[in-house]
Amino acid sequence: MDREEKAAEVPAPAAGGQEKKPGRKRKKEESQDLPLSELPVTELKGVGPQQQARLAKLGIVTVQDLLFHLPVSYEDRTRLDRLSPDIFFGEERVFLNLAGKFITGRMTYGRKMLYRGEVKCDGGILNIVIFNARPFQVRIIESAGALLLYGEVKPGSGGGYEMIQPEIQSFPSRESITLSGSLTPNYPLTEGINQRFMRKIAGEALDLLKERGIEELIPEDAMKNPVSLADALRTLHAPPPGVTDEMVRSGSMPAQRRLIAEELAAHHISILEERARNKALRAPAFRGKSELEEKFLASLPFTPTRAQERVSGEIAADLRKAHPMMRLVQGDVGSGKTLVAARAAIRAISAGCQVALMAPTELLAEQHAKTFSGWLSPLGLRVTFLSGSLSAKERRSALEDLILGRTNVAVGTHALFQNDVMFKKLGLIIIDEQHRFGVAQRLALLGKGEADALHPHQLVMTATPIPRTLAMTAAGSLDVSVIDELPPGRTPVTTAVFGEGRREEIALRVRERCLEGAQAYWVCTLIEEAEELECEAAETTAEYLQGLMPDVKVGLVHGRMKPQEKDDAMAAFKDGAIDLLVATTVIEVGVDVPNATIMVIDNAERLGLSQLHQLRGRVGRGSGKSFCLLIHGKALSAIGKERLRIMRETNDGFVIAEKDLELRGPGEVLGTRQAGSGEYRIADLARDADLVPEAVRMAEIIYEKHRELAGPLRKRWISAESGIARA
Ligand code: ADP
Numbered sequence: 001m002d003r004e005e006k007a008a009e010v011p012a013p014a015a016g017g018q019e020k021k022p023g024r025k026r027k028k029e030e031s032q033d034l035p036l037s038e039l040p041v042t043e044l045k046g047v048g049p050q051q052q053a054r055l056a057k058l059g060i061v062t063v064q065d066l067l068f069h070l071p072v073s074y075e076d077r078t079r080l081d082r083l084s085p086d087i088f089f090g091e092e093r094v095f096l097n098l099a100g101k102f103i104t105g106r107m108t109y110g111r112k113m114l115y116r117g118e119v120k121c122d123g124g125i126l127n128i129v130i131f132n133a134r135p136f137q138v139r140i141i142e143s144a145g146a147l148l149l150y151g152e153v154k155p156g157s158g159g160g161y162e163m164i165q166p167e168i169q170s171f172p173s174r175e176s177i178t179l180s181g182s183l184t185p186n187y188p189l190t191e192g193i194n195q196r197f198m199r200k201i202a203g204e205a206l207d208l209l210k211e212r213g214i215e216e217l218i219p220e221d222a223m224k225n226p227v228s229l230a231d232a233l234r235t236l237h238a239p240p241p242g243v244t245d246e247m248v249r250s251g252s253m254p255a256q257r258r259l260i261a262e263e264l265a266a267h268h269i270s271i272l273e274e275r276a277r278n279k280a281l282r283a284p285a286f287r288g289k290s291e292l293e294e295k296f297l298a299s300l301p302f303t304p305t306r307a308q309e310r311v312s313g314e315i316a317a318d319l320r321k322a323h324p325m326m327r328l329v330q331g332d333v334g335s336g337k338t339l340v341a342a343r344a345a346i347r348a349i350s351a352g353c354q355v356a357l358m359a360p361t362e363l364l365a366e367q368h369a370k371t372f373s374g375w376l377s378p379l380g381l382r383v384t385f386l387s388g389s390l391s392a393k394e395r396r397s398a399l400e401d402l403i404l405g406r407t408n409v410a411v412g413t414h415a416l417f418q419n420d421v422m423f424k425k426l427g428l429i430i431i432d433e434q435h436r437f438g439v440a441q442r443l444a445l446l447g448k449g450e451a452d453a454l455h456p457h458q459l460v461m462t463a464t465p466i467p468r469t470l471a472m473t474a475a476g477s478l479d480v481s482v483i484d485e486l487p488p489g490r491t492p493v494t495t496a497v498f499g500e501g502r503r504e505e506i507a508l509r510v511r512e513r514c515l516e517g518a519q520a521y522w523v524c525t526l527i528e529e530a531e532e533l534e535c536e537a538a539e540t541t542a543e544y545l546q547g548l549m550p551d552v553k554v555g556l557v558h559g560r561m562k563p564q565e566k567d568d569a570m571a572a573f574k575d576g577a578i579d580l581l582v583a584t585t586v587i588e589v590g591v592d593v594p595n596a597t598i599m600v601i602d603n604a605e606r607l608g609l610s611q612l613h614q615l616r617g618r619v620g621r622g623s624g625k626s627f628c629l630l631i632h633g634k635a636l637s638a639i640g641k642e643r644l645r646i647m648r649e650t651n652d653g654f655v656i657a658e659k660d661l662e663l664r665g666p667g668e669v670l671g672t673r674q675a676g677s678g679e680y681r682i683a684d685l686a687r688d689a690d691l692v693p694e695a696v697r698m699a700e701i702i703y704e705k706h707r708e709l710a711g712p713l714r715k716r717w718i719s720a721e722s723g724i725a726r727a
Pocket residue numbers: 302303304305308331332333334335336337338339487488590592
């Protein structure tokens with residue numbers, strides 16, 4: 001916006017924000033030398049205590065904050081438009097910048113004061129409507145030599161053109177109209193702060209930027225982009241004509257990329273700091289080889305894959321150190337993460353420590369408890385399952401076992417971290433997140449605590465590959481190991497997609513296979529998070545399928561069944577007493593029945609990609625040829641269609657995770673949508689992925705060679721409350 005313009009602005013109705021501050025001049029002199037990063041917004045004209053508080057809600061405390069509060073879109077008022085019937089031809093809304101002269105007008109005094117006027121503009125007469133008009137505004141409009149009006153133009157009710165609630169400036173004459181040389185910014189607002197006010201103070205902030213400059217925190221040896229910080233800010237607040245909303249959305253302007261790179265670098269610095277803090281914590285060191293582990297490996301019916309060996313080695317190396325491991329093990333569904341976890345657990349136990357194993361669902365926790373106790377009991381170790389369905393007495397005795405050190409491994413859901421659960425000597429926490437790893441944040445919390453106490457090592461297991469772009473978020477402060485190999489003998493799953501009209505045909509095909517000895521899952525999907533409905537759907541489907549195939553043994557498992565009933569159904573399926581298991585998405589995680597070779601997912605369009613992939617991972621576990629049949633309903637969105645196409649085309653969990661990120665955005669992939677959305681000011685990890693390597697490099701150079709800049713840079717971009725890396 002051109003700050004020099006002499007025009008008298010007609011204050012918008014309900015403008016607000018024009019506070020008088022008599023003492024300002026004197027204060028301004030005192031603050032003459034303050035850098036913008038320390039200059040409070042109250043130094044700007046019209047910002048009093050009330051506006052200060054409102055701006056603070058937008059994270060704006062200093063003038064520099066205001067400069068970093070970037071517009072989300074722009075209006076082109078750099079030239080004058082004409083009225084013409086053509087303007088209504090397109091489908092887009094029409095916003096025009098019109099010069100004109102007042103012809104006639106009339107104020108209606110009803111319940112609300114309404115002003116209607118006619119203005120003669122280039123190309124036609126414009127009808128203007130102003131709600132809550134004030135007499136002094138009307139006077140300015142009616143007496144001005146020329147008016148400049150900006151707003152949306154619509155066809156008027158009686159023909160012609162209409163502009164409701166236009167932004168109006170008055171000038172002595174048509175010749176004296178000065179147009180802005182740059183686009184007019186639209187800022188994110190908050191209650192009590194309107195666009196006009198925001199533009200005004202942002203304009204002032206830009207003037208101050210010109211006078212005092214801004215501290216450049218990216219040293220030359222770390223910066224690739226030649227745009228200076230000051231230029232980037234200036235360009236984004238007041239871009240030249242020709243910059244389109246599309247350019248802004250795509251984040252392709254050099255000025256944007258300059259700032260995005262800086263923001264990403266700031267976030268990576270916070271990760272580097274987090275890692276350094278972690279290195280300063282102490283943990284029990286698990287040294288040496290353990291006889292128990294040898295015994296354990298000898299007892300297995302298989303040998304670990306090379307990938308499992310490598311990852312176990314990486315974990316062992318971490319555990320030997322006297323500061324807490326923070327490692328993420330990523331391995332596709334069925335890659336054998338549990339074995340790797342068990343080996344880590346045995347290391348900790350051999351050194352006299354206890355292990356906590358946390359799973360996302362009760363069903364999975366239970367399965368882990370069984371697997372672990374199957375593996376560890378023969379070695380003389382004790383595994384305790386802290387199930388949610390324990391009686392008070394059972395729970396008390398389980399907790400006592402933990403605190404007295406009578407049990408070596410505690411397995412449970414997140415309830416494991418309730419206050420009353422105490423360990424004698426907890427040395428390792430294992431979190432099995434499958435495809436949601438939002439808990440990675442909580443993990444960081446666990447790492448905190450008294451400075452000199454011993455902290456447990458932490459291991460997170462996930463089936464969600466971490467796309468390169470997410471290396472900067474919650475997962476970024478963890479070291480990552482990848483199990484990139486499946487145990488031998490697995491056959492890839494063939495996936496096919498069907499419309500719901502073919503449900504019966506599919507059911508009959510499944511019946512044939514079951515009669516030949518195959519086993520199958522039939523999964524009923526969630527209807528908008530309503531577990532109860534999902535369970536009902538599963539019950540109805542089970543009845544329907546049993547009716548369709550009386551000669552096949554149909555079983556049912558869903559979240560509302562008693563644990564014992566669920567167990568019995570699962571056990572019967574595992575033993576082959578059930579051929580077709582109708583289930584809700586509760587079976588999505590961890591269930592392991594190698595003889596099952598068919599997975600039918602009903603209403604598959606309701607699920608996200610990683611959930612679909614997870615479910616599909618329930619088959620293809622044995623040597624038999626496996627199939628995944630996806631049935632979709634009639635209302636299939638474009639994204640839903642795309643998901644099913646991806647499922648049909650690939651079995652590669654990494655490709656699926658990348659696509660998932662593209663389709664959903666990083667917040668959702670990380671399970672931190674709320675936290676994630678507000679996390680970055682301008683960067684968008686999915687959109688700006690290509691800048692990540694450069695930003696990481698910048699951060700590393702700054703952290704290594706210019707440590708003094710690291711703190712200020714982080715503070716500039718990350719407010720104290722945000723930044724999940726430092727949760
Ligand atoms: P996930 O990584 O999905 O958690 P699991 O740990 O449940 O995978 O392992 C899947 C199946 O593969 C289990 O039945 C497990 O016993 C088996 N398994 C694990 N490692 C091996 C191996 N090296 N060789 C053969 N089977 C293995």
